[in-house]
Amino acid sequence: MSSNSDAEPFRIDKWLWAARLFKTRALAATAVDGGKVHLNGARTKPAKHVKVGDTLTVRRGEDELILSVLALSARRGPASIATTLYEETSESRGARAERAAQRALMPAAPRADTRPSKRDRRALTRLTKTRW
Numbered sequence: 001m002s003s004n005s006d007a008e009p010f011r012i013d014k015w016l017w018a019a020r021l022f023k024t025r026a027l028a029a030t031a032v033d034g035g036k037v038h039l040n041g042a043r044t045k046p047a048k049h050v051k052v053g054d055t056l057t058v059r060r061g062e063d064e065l066i067l068s069v070l071a072l073s074a075r076r077g078p079a080s081i082a083t084t085l086y087e088e089t090s091e092s093r094g095a096r097a098e099r100a101a102q103r104a105l106m107p108a109a110p111r112a113d114t115r116p117s118k119r120d121r122r123a124l125t126r127l128t129k130t131r132w
Contacts, residue, residue: 009049010050010072010073011047011049012032012044012046012048012049012050013028013032013038013046014028015072015075016028016032016054016058017085018075018077018085018087019082020076020083021065027047027116028044031058031060032045033045036057036058036059036115037056037057038057039054039055039056040054046057050069051073052069052072055067055068055069056086063096063099063105064092066088066091067087067089069085070085070086071084071085072085090127
């Protein structure tokens with residue numbers, strides 16, 4: 001993966017995709033638009049340019065990653081190379097490990113052994129139907 005100089009700007013959605021934080025560039029752009037990605041503490045747009053030294057806060061599901069940009073790349077390559085583009089802070093790693101431990105202690109949601117009956121589906125429909 002080629003590391004480029006600061007002179008060439010990179011879109012944040014393209015960098016997130018190249019760093020393998022999101023599976024597709026469209027998912028990365030959607031996450032940025034949805035406020036799940038903050039650049040240097042501020043909400044951003046997918047076309048915003050990222051540079052070396054920037055701090056990104058990325059929220060994926062229940063996890064929040066705080067990353068420091070180490071390199072820029074326009075290509076998506078192997079995961080081993082993609083991890084060299086950023087460094088996660090130690091506070092972020094610790095907080096993620098703590099949340100994972102808490103989730104492991106929580107009881108799993110009860111699951112039904114059978115499919116809902118027609119009567120159950122109608123009850124769910126009545127419950128979730130919005131009335132204006």
